[in-house]
Amino acid sequence: MSQHLDTLAQQLGAILGERIVDLKHALGELTLTVRASDYFDVATTLRDHPELKLEQLIDLCGVDYSTYGDGTYEGARYAVVSHLLSVSKNWRLRLKVFAADDDFPVVASVTPVWNSANWFEREAFDMYGVIFDGHNDLRRILTDYGFIGHPMRKDFPVSGHVEMRYDAEQKRVIYQPVTIEPREITPRIIREDKYGGL
Template identity: 90%
Template sequence: MSQNLEILAQQIGAILGERVVELKNALGELTLTVRAADYLEVATTLRDHPELKLEQLIDLCGVDYSDYGNGGREGPRFAVVSHLLSVSKNWRLRLKVFAADDDFPCVASVTPVWNSANWFEREAFDMYGVIFDGHNDLRRILTDYGFIGHPMRKDFPVSGHVEMRYDAEQKRVVYQPVTIEPREITPRIIREDKYGGL
């Protein structure tokens, strides 16, 4: 572990104490796992504490662990993973929180802490169905408003039954049954004797 990561790990352990579920160093990156009940408080502490100063949220995404390790994993299905950066301290941290309920995954919104989380949380809601409690504009961002389901979930069907397109004659979006027929395509390979001038 690099010296920076050692210092960060020691500071997190001392400052957060029992709120740390797991603090793991893998492949040169530090991952902090916390309980959903402590998530917002921990996020605020990570940003505001003078010894941590993780001022920036770089990324936030949802994760579906239902088939992780070929289905042999025990525990909650959905997680939210955030990547944080401290410009002043020159270190990074991955913050992970698991939603307590698989049927209704819900964690606190961190938009009051880092306003850059706004669209990331909307994407995680849209793709995984994770509800962010306290988000002031939680609506779909990548799929259509009438879309049913969450396409990044492992149990989402690979092929849909309805497609959406814009109809120029009707001047509106229309929904219709999928018209794509499944087929197998064999690529055509062209070989040239003097390819590339050789």
């Protein structure tokens, strides 16, 4: 671990203490995992504490761990992962939180802490179905308002549930069940002796 990341890890341990579930160093980055119940308070501390000063949220995304490790993973299914930056301290931190309930994944919204989280949280809600408690405008951002399900979940069918098309008779866009038939695609192999003039 570099001295810079070692300093950050020591500061995190001293400031957050028991709120740290896990703190790992891998690929030149620190990953801090916290409980969903501590998530908002930890985010506020990471931003406001003078020894940490993680002022910027660069990215936030949802993750579905249901098939992680070829299905051998045993733990909470949904996580929210944020990438934070301190301009003044010149360090980065990955913050990870797992939703406590796999059937109804809920974590606190960090939009009041970093307003850049707004559209990222909407995307994680749309794609993974993670509910961000306290978000003031949690609605779909990438899929249509009538879309059913969350397409980045590992159990979502590749073909989807419904398809949309323009109906000339009704003169409007309509939804209908998917008409794509699953098929196996076998590549065509050309085995001609004189293919291409050779």
